[in-house]
Amino acid sequence: MFTCGFNKKILIALLVLWLPLLAEHGPAAGGEPGSLKWKVETHGTVLSSPVVTPGGAILLGSNDEHLYAVGQDGSVQWKYKTGFWVQSTPLRSDDGSIFVGCWDHYLYVFEPDHTLKWKFRTIGKQPIISSPAIDDDGTVYFGGYDNYIYAVGKNGKLKWRFKTEFKVSSSPAIGRHKTIYIGSWDGHLYAIGPDGQLLWTFKTGYWIQSSPAIGIDGTVYVGSWDHHLYAVGNDGVLKWQYKTGNVISSSPVIDKNGAIYVGSWDHHLYALTNDGQLMWRFKTQDKILSSPSLGQDTVYVGSEDHHLYAIAFDGQEKWRFKTAAGISSSPAIGVDGTVYVGSRDHCLYAISSKSSGYQAQSPWPGFRFNRGNGNF
Numbered sequence: 001m002f003t004c005g006f007n008k009k010i011l012i013a014l015l016v017l018w019l020p021l022l023a024e025h026g027p028a029a030g031g032e033p034g035s036l037k038w039k040v041e042t043h044g045t046v047l048s049s050p051v052v053t054p055g056g057a058i059l060l061g062s063n064d065e066h067l068y069a070v071g072q073d074g075s076v077q078w079k080y081k082t083g084f085w086v087q088s089t090p091l092r093s094d095d096g097s098i099f100v101g102c103w104d105h106y107l108y109v110f111e112p113d114h115t116l117k118w119k120f121r122t123i124g125k126q127p128i129i130s131s132p133a134i135d136d137d138g139t140v141y142f143g144g145y146d147n148y149i150y151a152v153g154k155n156g157k158l159k160w161r162f163k164t165e166f167k168v169s170s171s172p173a174i175g176r177h178k179t180i181y182i183g184s185w186d187g188h189l190y191a192i193g194p195d196g197q198l199l200w201t202f203k204t205g206y207w208i209q210s211s212p213a214i215g216i217d218g219t220v221y222v223g224s225w226d227h228h229l230y231a232v233g234n235d236g237v238l239k240w241q242y243k244t245g246n247v248i249s250s251s252p253v254i255d256k257n258g259a260i261y262v263g264s265w266d267h268h269l270y271a272l273t274n275d276g277q278l279m280w281r282f283k284t285q286d287k288i289l290s291s292p293s294l295g296q297d298t299v300y301v302g303s304e305d306h307h308l309y310a311i312a313f314d315g316q317e318k319w320r321f322k323t324a325a326g327i328s329s330s331p332a333i334g335v336d337g338t339v340y341v342g343s344r345d346h347c348l349y350a351i352s353s354k355s356s357g358y359q360a361q362s363p364w365p366g367f368r369f370n371r372g373n374g375n376f
Contacts (some may be wrong), residue, residue: 003213004314005124007101009246011305012275013316014119015073018032020196020205020212024223025065030071030166031350033268033318033319033321033352033353033354034309034310034318034319034321034352035308035321035351035352036321036349036350036351037074037338037347037351037352038074038349038350039074039347039349040068040070040074040076040347040348040352041277041346042048042062042063042064042066042068042346042347043062043064043067043328043346044063044065044085044346045061045062045066045325045344045346046061046062046063046065046329046343046344046346046347046348047087047328047342048061048062048086048087048088048090048100048329048342049089049131049299049330049331049332049341049342049343049367049368050089050328050329050331050332050340050341050348051089051090051091051093051293051332051368052102052332052333052334052335052340053224054092056071056072056181056335057069057071057072057077058070058071058072058280058296058332058334058340058348058350059090059092059100059338060089060090060097060329060342060348061085061086061087061088061089061090061100062085062342062346063085063086063087063174065080065081065082065083065084065085065086066080066081066082066086067079067080067082067086067098067100067110067147067292068348069088070113070348072334072338072368073308074205074350078114079126079348080108080110080114080149081114082102082104082106082108083102083103083104083106084100084102084103084104084127084311085103085127086101086102086103087103087129088100088102088130088131088142088366089103089171089330089367090128091129091132091133091134091140091368093134093138094110095108096111096112097109097111097117098110098112098114098303099114099132099134099140100131100132100304100335101128101129101130101132101142102127102129103128103129103145104127105121105122105125105154106120106121106122106128106129107120107128107132107140107142107150108127109140109156109194110364110369117156117231117311118155118156118186119156120150120152120156120158121146121163122144122145122146122150123144123146124144124145124146124147124148125146126144126145126146126167126173126353127133127142127144127145127153128142128143129143129144129145129169130142130143130144130168130169130170130171130172130182130329131171131211131368132171132172133171133172133173133174133180133226135174135178135180135194135292135312135338137154137332138154139151139152139153139154139159139170139183139193139194139366140152140154141172141174141207141242142171142172143167143168143169143171143182143184144167144168144174145167145347146167147163147164147166147170147184147187148161148162148163148164148168149161149162149164149167149168149172149180149182149192150192150260151172151194151196151224152172153228153284156283158174159196159258160196161196162190162192162196162198163170163184163191164184164185164188165186165188166183166184166185166186166187166207167184167185168182168183168184168212169185169209170182170183170184170209170210170212170213170222171211171251171368172212172337173212173213173214173220173229174213175214175220175234176217176218176234177193177345178193178194178282179191179192179193179194179199180193180194181209181210181212181214181220181221182211182212183210183212183222183224184207184208185207186207186226187204187206187207187208187222187226188200188201188202188203188204188206188208188306189201189204189208189212189222189232191199191220191234191236193256193368196201197326200235200236200238201236201253202223202230202236202238204222204226204228204230205224205225205226205228206224206225206226207224207225208223208224208225208261209247209249210222210223210249210250210251210348211251211291212251212368213251213252213253213254213260213363213364213366213367213369214256214364215258215274215363215364216258216302216363217232217373218233218234219232219234219370220232220233221238221260221262221275222236222251222252222254223248223249223251223252223262223264224248224249224325225248225251226250227243227244227245227246227247227248227264228241228242228243229241229242229244229248229252229260229262229270229272231260231274231276232287232361239276240275240276241276242270242272242276243266244264244266244268244270245265245268246264246265246266246287247264247265247348248263248264248287249265249287249289250263250266250291250292250301251261251291251330251367252368253291253292253293253294253362253364253367254290254343254362254363254364254365255294255313255359255362255365256359256361256362256363258272258273258274259271259272259273259274259275259279260272260274261292261299261301262288262291262292263288263289263290263292263301263303263311264288265287265288265289266281267283267284267286267287267288267303267305267307268281268283268284269282269284269288269292269299269301269311271299271313280315281301281315282308282315282317283309284303284305285303285305286303286304286305286306286311286326287303287304288301288302288303288304289302289304289328290303290329290330290331290334290341291303291330291366292317292330292331292366293330293331293333293339293358293365293367294358294359294362295333295337295353295355295356295357295358295359296355296356296357296359296360297312297313297341297355298310298311298312298313298318298330298353298355299311299312299313300308300331300333300341300353300372301330301331301341302326302327302329302330302341302343303326303330304327304328305324305326306322306323306324306325306326306327306329306343307321307322307323308320308321308323308327308331308341308349308351310339310341310353312336319351321351323343324343324345324347325343325344326343326344327341327342327343327344328344329341329342329343329355330367331366332366333355333357333366334357335352335356335357336351336356337354337355337356337357338350338351338353339351339352339353339355
């Protein structure tokens, strides 16, 4: 028989070997804010932003040509093979249908049981990077690389299309009276009625890839490659503009007090008052393409320096989490405070946080936080 002393030595040796594995994969992992709960590896770059459904599943696309649904425990519940990269962020409607665009020129729509309902091909047979938005009657809106903005009925039939002068990768925001706001690489912010008629345009100095956010008073906020964040009234008249040090392709978010947060290629996350005054800026080590998300007391944002940052509302860093590559994906927040984000290292990460879900009473606390995007 082994002696008690020898058994103790064996037990200690086994614990030394097993504890690192348990820390990464086990149920006790991810207790402290900023620690890993789990990660799921796809076989391609993840530029799509995750969406948390009311049932807790996490939806996202990958450049491995699949749409994924991942459970809260990190298990892949299902995945669907498309014809090319999926960089569009999925949308889940109130009836459980799932919408996502693809580089294969199609908008895919799935039943709640994840079987394909229908798919719609862009007229110009160009990629769909834009993430869809849906209105109360089930019409879905999105942009295409063929220069068009599309409105497609819930039966999969084209209702109308609106031509811009260049590609559309910005994602639409639906405002009052079902007005659709969306940017184009032609440098314009467009306001389009639900019937497809142009209401107004606002011209910036360069491409718009940023997606608009809408404040409580109807102000539309959008970034441009001309280095500026713009605040435009719902009548198309400029309220103010704020210049950063480089391109803004990040999409702005708005907190419950009306402050606006947006990232820039100058490596900074900016916090601005609702009249365009700088409150603070937080520096990372590389470009910020990711759009921020607002928790109860924390701003989360990814950087091309490979980190997800958690920043207090006074601009001080709370923690950071490192992945193996840049983060262009925008973080999503689960009701339990788990933060989900994709990385160019091909993985979806679930990271612990003490924040419990998105900030309450905020008009626009995360990327694509519009009607029907599955984050409510």
